[in-house]
Amino acid sequence: MPQPPPEAPSLVEKRDADNILGTYKRTPFHPLSGKGAKLVDADGKVYWDLLAGIAVNALGHRHPRLVKALREEANHLLHVSNLFFHPAQGLLAERLTQLSGLPRVFFCNSGTEAIEAAVKFTRLAAPGRSRMIALEGGFHGRTMGALALTGNEDYRTPFLPLVGETIFLPANDIAALERAVTPDTAAIFLEPILGEGGIVPLTAEYARAARAAADRVGAALVFDEIQSGLGRTGHLFVFQELGVVPDLVTLAKPVGGGLPLGVVLVGARIAPLVKPGQHGTTFGGNPIACRLGLETLSEIVDGGLLEGIRETGEWFGKKLRNAKKRSKGGIVDVRGRGLMWGVELSRDAAEVQKALLAKGFVVGTSRTKVLRLLPPYVVPRPALSGFIKALEEILREAPKEKVS
């Protein structure tokens, strides 16, 4: 069937502004289609997508395997609820338990829902305790429980009081962690690489200290791998890379192959504590999202993507560090691994992000001065070297006083 011509971007923007609640500050960018790591906008201009819908589109856009699976599933059922069985849920759960070593899976619809579920499950493991430990700059979502764990005052303050009591600690400060964890502690929530917080990786020593501190008082250790997990670092799970087994692991973003899906991987200590009726959702574990998740996982693991991500990450890290040396202070720091990188600038990242978009590169930001790169796992190296070239041009061109 012939498609109607796309609407003028100005019309789309006006209708949104007139009707959609103002929770988002949108960039005037109108991607209409994509293929692999490329996006095409309303004017036919092509961009390298180095953000992947905020770490969602792991296999890039319109991956043939996902398009085929979507068509097949759409011929069966769009939704069945959790009152009944659908094979895709069990198949995805089986793959996740085998690959993670954590014995049970809970399905929901988003990252923040996975965190909410994890908060409830930790309460079952430590009845009567409501004190939680999380990291300064950490991000776990926007619902009340997830917000209670999010270490950003701007997000939290308008909504106080939140759930329970959270102590926020600086990342990688083992002494502070050991002091803060007491017999009142219900759980320690950690992003193994802080995403919104500016791409800050936790050290393996810190992860081990968190495991030991949790064990010392009978608290749960929760890894939020919603942004960093499922292959982004070149390892399927960051906890496996760090050599620490958490009690709960939250996943979302790429786990539904682009459709909404959230997951809690539940360890052997907590799994038997959760009884029917204690948690649930109408939509969680949607059959199509689970089927796309299964295809995505299989492509990442069986398709050999992880090794390529590790190699590309090492190559890109070297290139970024060289660019930092050349930048005369314009690039202050580069952090990350695999396909999760933060480039900290001496100036406002939002301005540079806008200039990169004009040059054909879609990137994100975190905090005020960090460019955040979360490209699809299929990103070709020229897209990444092109990004560095474009960034260096922008840093040379832009008068500092205007943007700092």
Ligand SMILES: Cc1ncc(COP(=O)(O)O)c(C=O)c1O
């Ligand atoms: C580490 C982390 N946790 C939780 C969330 C919340 O996920 P969602 O936006 O799917 O609710 C995000 C989203 O960016 C995240 O990066």
